[in-house]
Amino acid sequence: MSDVLNQNEIESLLGSLDTGPADPAPAAAPSNPGKSAAKSVAAFSQSQGASGIAELPKPKEKVTPYDFKRPERVGKDQMRALQTMHEGFGRNFGAALSSLLRSIVEVKLTSVDQLTYSEFVFSLENPTCFNLVNAKPLEGQLILDINPSLLYPIIDRLLGGTGEANASTRRPLTEIELLLVGRITGLFLDEMRAAWENVIELELSVERVESNPQLVQIVPPNEVVVLVSFELTLGEVRGMMNLCIPFNTIERIGSKLSANSWITYSKKPPTPETRQNISDQMSGSIVEVVVDLAETRIATKDLIGLRVGDVINTEKDKSTPLVVSVEGRRKFHASPGALKGHKAIQVIEALEERRQAAGDAKEA
Incomplete structure (x- = not known):
């Protein structure tokens, strides 16, 4: 039979499989080589699969853990x-x-994250x-936190120093220092008011200043807040300013916090130069001009029977302009005529001017 493998073909086939140590060779040739070959081919088919190709392991599904203690209540569009x-x-x-400081200060937005209030405070x-x-x-209330490592160089700069005060000082601010820091806080609130004016008109004011953040509880510990962090660089000194916005504070204006609703563009009044520039660019444009000679109604059977030379009667008088x-907008009144052997019209008046005169007469 041509379908039965001989012993050499079977040994060559089994030797090409790399499935581990080979079985010890039989001491004698099998008494029934055809049956032995069929078993070997069946074993090879089962090990390689129906198509002769080893099956690859199925990829594992990616599972993203969700922490119920830190729910993401602020949408991605609002965060952007x-x-x-x-x-x-x-x-x-x-x-x-x-x-204000008469020195170069770089303010860089580092992150906008949402976390719980307790995580922010600690x-x-x-x-x-x-x-x-x-x-x-x-x-509710917002929180503006200014790192002390940044405050003391700023205070030193406001008092006429070089801004190289000891940034490692750890003590509460004095009354005089709080007054000086109020200038920085007031400047921050003024710019924040301008940044939010396209979303909502805010009236911002500092109610009080605390030194220990763990003594202030404006929302529950597990309440979600949006933390906006800035890095300020003043010479060789760097420090952080954090703006904490509780979710319940901005919840009712969440629909306004989208990229398409708060972005506006300021409009400037046109100047004579811009008007002339636009007019020059549009002077060469080709526009469609249509003249309505008359309008009438006829029966469908009359329309089907129209031939060249037929006359259609209209109710429009020849003296009517x-x-x-x-471009589809009614602009002028004109009278029909001919010029150098061509049909032509002569403009009588502009419709815009006529409407303006009618409006002035009505007001009078």
């Missing part, structure tokens, strides 16, 4: 809007702070500059 909004705020605040240093901010008409439309 907050990030874009405060990136512009950081540039403006850096420019204003540089003008991540702060103690003592620190913990400002409770009222933001009417929003409910024709309406000239430009």
Whole structure:
């Protein structure tokens, strides 16, 4: 039989399989080589699969863990809007702070995250500059935290120093230092008000300043907050400013915090130069001009029977001016005529001017 493998073919086939140590060779040739070959081929088919190719292991499904203690209540679109909004705020605040301190100050937005209030509080240093901010008409309060390592160089700069004060000082601020820090906080709130004006008009004010953040509880510990972090660089000194926005404060204006709703573009009044420039560019444009000679109604059977030379009667008088439309808009009144052997119209008046005169007469 041509379908039965001989002994040499079977040994060559089994030797090509790399499935572990080979079985010891039989001492004698099998008495029934055809049956032995069929078993070997069956074993080879089972080990390699029906198609002769080894099956690959199925990829495991990717599972993302979800922490119920830290629910993501703020949408991704709202987070992107907050990030874009405060990136512009950081540039403006850096420019204003540089003008106040008469030194180059770089303000960089580092992150916009959502976490629980307890995680935010325990991540702060103690003592620190913990400002409770009222933001009417929003409910609740915001928190502005300024790292002490940044405050003392700024205070030194405000008092006429070089801004190289000891940044490792750890003590609560004095009354005089709080007054000086109020200038920085007030500047921060002014720029924040300008950054949020396209979303909502805020009335921002500092209610009080605390040094121990763990003594202030404006929301429950497990409440979700949005933490906007800025890194300030003043010479060789770097420090962090954190703006904490509780979710319940911005929950009712969540629909306004989207990339398509808060971004606006300022409009400038046109100048004579821009008007002339636009007119020059449009002067060569080709527009469609249509003249309505008359309108009438006829029966369908009359329409089907129309032939060349037939006359259609209309109710329009020959002295009635024709309406000239430009790009589908009624612009002029004209009278029909002929010029150098071509049918033509003569513009009588502009419809816009006529409407304006009618409106003035009505008001009078």
